[in-house]
Amino acid sequence: MLTAKVSPAEKRQSLRKLLQENRLVRVPGGFSPLVAMLIEQTGFEGVYVSGGALSANMGMPDIGLTTLPEVAGQAAMIAGATSLPAIVDIDTGFGEPINVARTIQTLEQAGLAGCHLEDQSMPKRCGHLDKKQLVSPQEMARKIKAAADAKTDPNFLLIARTDSRAAEGLDAAIDRAKRYLDAGAEMIFPEALADEAEFAVFRKAIDAPLLANMTEFGKSPLLSVATLEAIGYDMAIYPVTALRLAMKAIERGLKAIADNGDQQEVLCDMQTRQELYELLRYEEYNRFDEQIFNFTL
Template sequence: MLFATTPPEAKRRALREALRSGRLLRFPGAFSPLVAMLIERLGFDGVYISGAVLSADLGLPDVGLTTLTEVAWRSRQIARVTGLPAIVDIDTGFGEVLNVARTVQELEEMGLAGCHLEDQVNPKRCGHLDHKALVPVEEMERKVRAAVQARRDPNFLIIARTDARGVEGLEAAIERARAYVAAGADMIFPEALQSEEEFAAFRKALPDVPLLANMTEFGKSPLLSAERLEALGYNLVIYPVTGLRLAMKAVEEGFRHLLEAGTQEALLDRMQTRKELYELLQYERYTVFDQNVYNFRLEETTSSSENQ
């Protein structure tokens, strides 16, 4: 209700402990607080907040147009409703070294458990597109150090993402990752690896460093199963755009039908019912504040003439 009962500090501790467990943690992308609540109900390990998804939700391409204020506020809305740890994409840090430091402190205040910072030149682009450009290693090292120095909670997770695989090659990406770890990064996110062998090579090169795998659809990386990623030694996997893609395709198909048929009657069995929505929202529990909030009875039905 209202806010999750688990405080942010406890979520961060739980994430750190889970990363030491040796099992793969699964973080689907949440494009809204309601989706984050569903992720928790289904039994996932955490919530991921994608910069690409937030941009798309605003009707913008993923080229660094979103601001710290927009990302931090949306992240806060998502993180507050779930007891799971939430990590967020901060692109290139919304500016230079000082901006990165402020970003980390803002996100801590907003209840996030961690963030990832990438080594692209701004304006950045999706990590699975061609013709990316990278900042010098030294510049990214300064940003990583600033992020580490700025956090107040030592359990706030600083993840360094490198996009070097598609620009400088696999070995250069590994060398950049080592430099970012030396600068203080807690975890490495090697973006757009192109084969299972490359995922394995990254783990072999950094045997003691937590690694994040990005299983985004329609990209350069093969869609490896959770079981395979765990066997390869990865610690955390994100599914950043899966929920948005599923939702938008369902909305598109539903609205096409509505336009053609003039009624949504035939779509009811594909919808979340009112009862299911209210259960997810924990609507009934709000009577602890006001007995008149939930003073009705919901019937599960597929008839358009009855309460849905």
């Protein structure tokens, strides 16, 4: 009741099956367990734990300031709140290859179904900002191999993200992707592709599952599920959508109180008490103690 009844191993198996169904696996970003529960209730196939959203929720920019214990701890709570498989952003892996190996085992123990590792150097930055600095393909390959060797569950999905499109060009990004697959990556995440044509070129060049980042206000167009499926992509993440929606709604609500003295005009935009309690499965807790839920709404 307090956590999902589906085991981490079962979630990893379900993600593998989804990737074999020849349809796009839709994975919105859930920056809290409650958001992850709503993602599942809405009918999506997975939950994405965005490094950018986690760091923003902690009041920090996305420049690699979060630590492995912080990310793994938050990701564990999010993954545990839903029966969906959860994938987490581990930035540059929290160190050298040996640190990456420890990161993978920590995430497996935390109940994650997969993660993606990127080829930026520290300090890293959001993938849709300019002047990113990259590690060499050889250094990234060593990290990927360390990650692959560290897995104890073969179904844990290892995704390699390359930020080289903006820094080195499309051909270099494709070359890096092939090297990363040779090192043990199972899916490629080409960050900040410029247009639909580049998504198609990448698909034609890479014989492996591909992830599309449908983040708002970035360098890539917001392609529909139908378009991504037609091109041949396997997974799409919507990393900061929920956080952006929430923050704008909160901003409007706070402004209403500041301007009007009450929140009457924004009640229609709120999740009701009953809707929240239903999402939290409040009544199920009554099985443990009838005094917890002894009222009606």
